[in-house]
Amino acid sequence: MAALGAGWPRQQDKDTSHVAVLNLLALIFATLLLLLRRSSGAGAGAGISLDTLNSGGNITDGETLLSAGGSFTLGFFSPSTTVPTKRYLGIWFTASGTDAVLWVANRDTPLNTTSGVLVMSNRVGLRLLDGSGQTAWSSNTTGASASSVAQLLESGNLVVREQSSSSSRSAAFQWQSFDHPSNTLLAGMRFGKNLKTGLEWSLTSWRAKDDPATGDYRRVMDKRGLPDIVTWQGSAKYRAGPWNGRWFSGVPEMDSQYKLFYIQMVDGPDEVTYVLNTTAGTPFTRIVLDEVGKVQVLLWIPSSRVWKEFPWLPRDACDDYASCATGKRGRVAKILVPVMAAVLVLTAAGLYLVWICKLRAKRRNKDNLRKAILGYSTAPYELGDENVELPFVSFGDIAAATNNFSEENMLGQGGFGKVYKGMLGQNIEVAVKRLGQSLGQGVEKFRNEVVLIAKLQHRNLMLQDSRLTIIHRDLKTSNILLDADMSPKISDFGMARIFGGNQHEANTNRVVGT
Structure with a gap:
């Protein structure tokens, strides 16, 4: 008994110690709960709720806004693990984390520390400040006031609106991130241009996979002709082709494979745009222009928590121009x-x-x-295509035969020129008629003479044995020449008309002869 009695106080002391520990844990839990409630109360007083930032409110690095359905998150992130000090403000798909960043506010002006803060101002809307209070980015919201709030919608759109407005229409927003896309197109976003305000909705690639700065590729609407989507890298790289109501002409497989979303085209006087819309029940889908200019259509698979990629342009390097x-x-x-x-x-x-x-x-x-040398048009040029069966002689040969038309070789002179004797070669005696430049015999009359001379049978122009009969008019003694044998030669004659052997006379209106 003594031994049992001696051990009882020690067991009682042990139980008392356990109770003290439990009481201490309960006190710590209550203290933490109180601190959490106070922190939440302080946050609400500063203008922070789950998805909305009220005027004057702010979020610091480490704090976030979460859309109503929890699909999207707004906060600070570092895309590069090698340079974690570069901080950006962006929106990402919550389930995938910062691996699926959809929009970046300060893509070209990163913060170098984690002391950045996003403030909802009643003058310019959203302002991103660095540790020294300098503005790294601003929404420059026109019409912002003390009643303006910033809200992250379940569509992934960060908007600035009046607190009293519950409309989800774009016209009710004072500013929205959907009007300033980065490299990602989401359902409900426009792609194209507002012809009235000049606002352009386009995609710009990241500089690198871990660098959201403005890259080399831009995907824009080409409004020359039918509206077309073109990716540029200084010059056009590739195009999807115009929309035909079911698919882009450059992506015909859209008709069979792309049941995830549909395209609404707006082609009016105020804007030319394509609007991406998803079908009901479709998992989250995004279209991304990556850092190498490739357009990716990505579908989130919740069961396996991975992104499934669908083919788009370019399918390979050969879809590029000149590749x-x-x-x-x-x-x-x-x-x-x-x-x-x-x-x-x-x-x-x-x-x-x-x-x-x-x-x-x-x-x-x-x-x-040749005409200039000859001084006049010779038979080959003036007789045309008539086959007169007459050999042609060059002017040089004629000039040599007549001793350059010397007076000693002159046989006589008629009404239209002089006649010279000459010797062609060694034994061919010729008579040459040279027309005077100031005389009135024309080309047609000269042609007639040459044709008749070619067709007359007798070389001395005698009427006897001739195939043709010639009307002789104004035949004077001076026109009859006699050779050494007292044979007559006619130096000039008037050729008015040719008539047949059974005719005795003929009429002509042409005045010829001497």
Whole structure:
């Protein structure tokens, strides 16, 4: 008994110690709960609720705004693990965390410390201040007042509106992040341009995967012709093609694969835009222009908590302008080969045309030079295409035969020129009639004489044995020449008209002869 009695106080002391510990834990829990309530009360007094920042309220690095349904979060983040001191204010998809940042406020002006603070001002709306109180970013909200609030909507849109307004229409917002997209397009966002205000809704890529600064690629609306979506990197890289009501012409697989969202096109006098809308019950979907200019369509799979990517443009490097295709036969070659072939054909045709023109000009100059040397038009140029069966003699040969038309070789002179005797070659005796420049015999009369001379059978122009009969008019003694054998030669005659052998006379209106 003594032993049992001696052990009882020690057991009682042990139980008392346990009670004291439990009481201490309860006191600590109550203190923490009180502090949490006070902190919440202080936050409410400062203008912070779950999704809304009231005028004068602020959030610091480490605090966030959460949309009503919890889908989106607004807060500070660092995309780079190597440079964690660079802090940005952005919106991300809550379930995926900062791996799915949708919008960045200060993408080109990062904060260098974690002392940044977002303030809701009654003058300019939202202001992002660094540790020294300098403004790193501002919404520059027109019409902001003491009753203005900032709210993160369940659509992922950060808006500034009047506190009394509960409308979700864009017209009721004083400012909204959907009007200033970064690299991501969400359901309900516009893509295009307001023709009235000049506001443009476009996407700009990040500089790198861990750097949200403005990158090299821009995806904009091309309003020349049918509205088209084009990605630029200094010059156009690729385009989706115009919208035909079911898909973009450059992405025909949209009709069968893209049941996740649909496109609403607005083409009016005030704006030309595409509006992205998701179908009911569709998991969260976003369209991203990544840092290498690729457009990604990403669907969140809640069960596996991963992003599923759907094909878009460019599917591969060959969707870029002037890039390769399969089999190492680039689109450059596909374009340049026919272009170069056409250029070569046109060049060859042009050179041939130039050669023909030069040849004709050379011939024309040669003919003109020959005419200038001859001093008058010889038979080949004045008889046209008539086949007169008459050999042509150059002026040089005629001049040599007549001793350059010397007076000693002159046989006589008629009404239209002089007749000279000459010797062609060694044994061909000729008589040459040289027309005077001031005389009135024309080309047509000269042609008639040459044709008749060619067709007359007798070279001495005798009527006997001639195939043709000639009317002789004004036949004078001076026109009859006699050779050494006293055979008559006619130096000039009037050729008015040719008539047949069974005719005795003919009428003519042409005055000819001497």
